[in-house]
Amino acid sequence: MKRGFFITGTDTGIGKTLVSCALLQAFDHKGVSVGTMKPVAAGCEKGIDGWQNDDALQLMQHANIELNYSQVNPVALPPPIAPHLALEASGVIVTIKALAAHFEQIKNSADYFIVEGAGGWQVPLNENESMAEIPKALGLDVILVVGIRLGCINHALLTTAAIEQSGQQLAGWIANIIDPEMLMIEKNIQTLHNQIAAPLLGTLPFMRGKAVAAVSDKLNVAPLLGHT
Ligand SMILES: Nc1ncnc2c1ncn2[C@@H]1O[C@H](COP(=O)(O)OP(=O)(O)OP(=O)(O)O)[C@@H](O)[C@H]1O
């Protein structure tokens, strides 16, 4: 792997998966190999080979290397609840070290990796660790998806401050318009643009229906590939 990215967001349900799929597609269009991982997923349905999460399945559809389901999503928890509670309910303890060991096995199968977190930045994994420790342990830079809606400025600035405080690198952020009724959308994005030092990699419009192919060209992945 040349470089990998951990996709976090200002909240749950604000477009991390959609943006991750668009990033996978944008990397594919650049002609590079790109793999994916959803380390921990809560909210799964029974598939042929066990529990499967829709985010992981969507990500797999947009990666351009072959990985099997359990390689992409090693921890698949049935109930759609906070991951540490789902783990507690199933009596399983997952550590950052175990996730890093898993990633070691797959990370050299592609030049780039898009790894989607769960929920927002500071989601607990177990009693002592949180998802915020994943990027450092897996050697990933962070990309923040800001779900553009009222309240997002506070959520975005709190998240960028926490990322910075953790000593991890914010490679860029993406404005994803999830509330088309919001007033002064452009000015809100401009405010964030002025206050977040990392590059704005793109603004995704509100869309009816899923249209990843249509939005991947709105993302500027050149800074992520190491050339401008
Ligand atoms: N720009 C957009 N326009 C319209 N709908 C969107 C947009 N972005 C995301 N959505 C929709 O919002 C919902 C949540 O998006 P998504 O699943 O990508 O969020 P998430 O942050 O990955 O959520 P989770 O925390 O569950 O992983 C989905 O139904 C998705 O299609």
Ligand SMILES: [Mg+2]
């Ligand atoms: Mg998701």
